[in-house]
Structures are given as C-alpha cells and as structure tokens.
Amino acid sequence: MARETAWAEPEFNSLEYNKLRSAVLDSAAATKIIILDCCFSGRVVSEAMADPVTEMVGQMEVDGTYVLASAGRDQVALIQPGEDYTAFTGRFLHLLRNGVPGGPKLLTVDYLYRQLVRRMTAEGLSQPQKRGTSTADLLALAGNRAFAAAGQHLQQATEIAVPRATAPAPPLPPTRVPVLPSHLTHTLTGQTFYIRGVAFSPDGRLLATASADNTARLWDPATGDCLRTLTGHTNGVDDVAFSPNGRLLATASADRTARLWNPGGGTCMRTLTGHTHMVTAVAFSPDGRLLATASADETTRLWDPATGDCLRTFTGDEVDGVAFSHTDGVDGVAFSPDGRLLATASLDGTARLWDPATGDCLGTLTGHTFYVFGAAFSPDGRLLATASADNTARLWS
Numbered sequence: 001m002a003r004e005t006a007w008a009e010p011e012f013n014s015l016e017y018n019k020l021r022s023a024v025l026d027s028a029a030a031t032k033i034i035i036l037d038c039c040f041s042g043r044v045v046s047e048a049m050a051d052p053v054t055e056m057v058g059q060m061e062v063d064g065t066y067v068l069a070s071a072g073r074d075q076v077a078l079i080q081p082g083e084d085y086t087a088f089t090g091r092f093l094h095l096l097r098n099g100v101p102g103g104p105k106l107l108t109v110d111y112l113y114r115q116l117v118r119r120m121t122a123e124g125l126s127q128p129q130k131r132g133t134s135t136a137d138l139l140a141l142a143g144n145r146a147f148a149a150a151g152q153h154l155q156q157a158t159e160i161a162v163p164r165a166t167a168p169a170p171p172l173p174p175t176r177v178p179v180l181p182s183h184l185t186h187t188l189t190g191q192t193f194y195i196r197g198v199a200f201s202p203d204g205r206l207l208a209t210a211s212a213d214n215t216a217r218l219w220d221p222a223t224g225d226c227l228r229t230l231t232g233h234t235n236g237v238d239d240v241a242f243s244p245n246g247r248l249l250a251t252a253s254a255d256r257t258a259r260l261w262n263p264g265g266g267t268c269m270r271t272l273t274g275h276t277h278m279v280t281a282v283a284f285s286p287d288g289r290l291l292a293t294a295s296a297d298e299t300t301r302l303w304d305p306a307t308g309d310c311l312r313t314f315t316g317d318e319v320d321g322v323a324f325s326h327t328d329g330v331d332g333v334a335f336s337p338d339g340r341l342l343a344t345a346s347l348d349g350t351a352r353l354w355d356p357a358t359g360d361c362l363g364t365l366t367g368h369t370f371y372v373f374g375a376a377f378s379p380d381g382r383l384l385a386t387a388s389a390d391n392t393a394r395l396w397s
Contacts, residue, residue: 031064031139033109037088039076041069066109066137071126087125091116099146104349104370107144110137114329138389186224191217197239201246206263208249212236216251218263228266239281244288248305254278258293260305270308274301280331285339292342296329300344302356312359332374336381343375343384351375351386365396
C-alpha cells in the first residue's frame, strides 16, 4: 500500500488495477493469487457496480484465480496508531508468522481470509472481501507454525482407500452391472459465472442450479431449456435444495441470507435472515417441516419453511473446558433419513452430530486433518460419510 498517495496525481504513485490484472493473468501459473491492500479494494470483487468505467464484474472469471481485498468497495484501508503496517497487512503477516492454534497443518488462502474476517470484524475494522474460481481457495500459502498434530484419535472412522490388487476378481453377472451415464444430452448455458450447486426436484422434472452470478436457475432436464431465472440475491448463490414434496426450493447465498422460492412461478416466498456471514448450504428435513442452513459464521440454523421463523441456532456449549461448537465456518449440513439427527461439516476439520429437537451437540467426529466440506447419511441412516480437503473421505457408524 502506498502511504503517500496523492489523490490529484494517482498515475505517479499508484498502479492501475487492470494492468496488474493483465500481468497476473498472462502468467503461465495454474493458480493465480491477487492480494490488494488499498482503499476501496473491495470494488474488484463487488458484484453490484453499475459504473461501466470501474466495473470489475466478470474480470476474475479465470480458472484458478483468487482475489483477496483488504476492505469493502466503499471502505478505506486503515493504519492503526503505533502499528508498522496497515491493519490488514499486519494481521495477515501475524497469521503467517505465528500460525493459528488449533488450525490445520497448512494455511490456505481461503482459511487465512476467514481468520482475517473473524479478527478484523471483532476489532471493528474494515472487513476483507474475496472472490475465487475453481479450487484456487485451497492453495496453501504457508505451513501453520502453531499446528500440533499429536494425539488425534480416530473415533469409529474408516478411511476410504483403494485396496491393493490381488487375484483378478471374476466378472460380475450382466444383471449386476450398473448402467453408467456416458452420453452427453445437454449443456446448460446462460449463467455468467461458475456454477456452485445442482439439485433435481423429487419428481425429476426440474433441475436447479446455483451460480456465483447471484442467481439460481430452473431447467427442464428433458430439453435443456432454462425455464426460470431466480433473482434477488445480492451475492453468489452457493447451494440449492428442493423440499421433499418439490413445492419449495431453498437457496443459500454469500449475501448472508437463504431464500425460499416457489419453483412453479419463480417467486421468492421468504427471505431468511440472521446469519452474520455467507450461507453455504441448505437442507430440508425428510418430512419437509424443517430447513437447516449452514454458514461461515460458524453456526447452523433451523427454520420453519412455512413461516420463515428461526427455530434454533446450533452453537453448542462448553463442558469441562471442551467446546461443543464449530470453531470455523460450517460448509455442509445433512439430515438423517429419519430426521432425528443433523450432521454438520466444518472448515475446523470436524463433523458434528446434533439433535434437531433440542439443539444439543451429540458428538464430534475428529480425525480429518483439513477442512471438512460435506456430510451424507446412508439410506438406512447407519453410516455417515464425510468429505475433506485432506484428500480422504471417512465413514462413521
């Protein structure tokens, strides 16, 4: 950051962003990271800019690119009294130099972003912004100097691995060979940024897609036609889910809200507010009477879809010094087939099991060494599968 920028002569002591962007994107690197610490840097990632002169929307649509900005589109970058660096840079360097106690072995750019958001928000400072494509958010910038790997015990976990080859197995009878999809029937185009989630309606007649272009779309799987575009979110849509009867569609968005839509008419029925950070996932209970939302604010919420009321926030309690709550963003949520359990997957490297009726945390599943992105129950509810950035999936019983 240039401390002595002269507003009247920016061309002499500042750098035009488009030139920086062009230089980075011309690089042959598979993953490209841009970190901006300057006033109004959030304009690079903002999706609500109408001024064509400063419009940045779509400029980051390059596979494997991550942009981290120190402040919002209308916020200045601050230097706190007595500090050698700007508030953003100083705290960013502190994380790299000192690590994060209880954090993962490797500090990815997105993990660092989430830590910065938590710390700077707590101090009343400008909140960092980010935008990424593909898997650039998983790029590790440094090892965690505060990482402690000792004593992690696996509890009822089975790591999925490819078994070593032994004697050739006899061929399966033709009746047991599954029919695998191999023929491309349609390519669904129209959304202007990457697709984050897809879901079929229970009867299979609709397909919903969630996009970082702030919209969800409904498609006819038989023809590939776009039937409706659902607009209203003010930031990217991360997840979509149909209710069991197909009469509602839930969307989760980085604008900190979830919405409930009528798939038949495309109208927004309710906007669910209360989360303090992006909403990452949505899931209906098997009977459709509950909706769970997961958020980067480290909580999961339970809602009544009929009224839009928040029934419960899953934060957990502390017992004998042990916290029964997630310590980083929640990225996945799933109900058991009987609706009596709710599983959450978190970037703190754990999955947790909750009682939807009481909000009690029933157990914490530890063993993964990196982010846990998702969880899914088996049809009979006896197994839970978790997916992680540590390159493993695990089965729990």
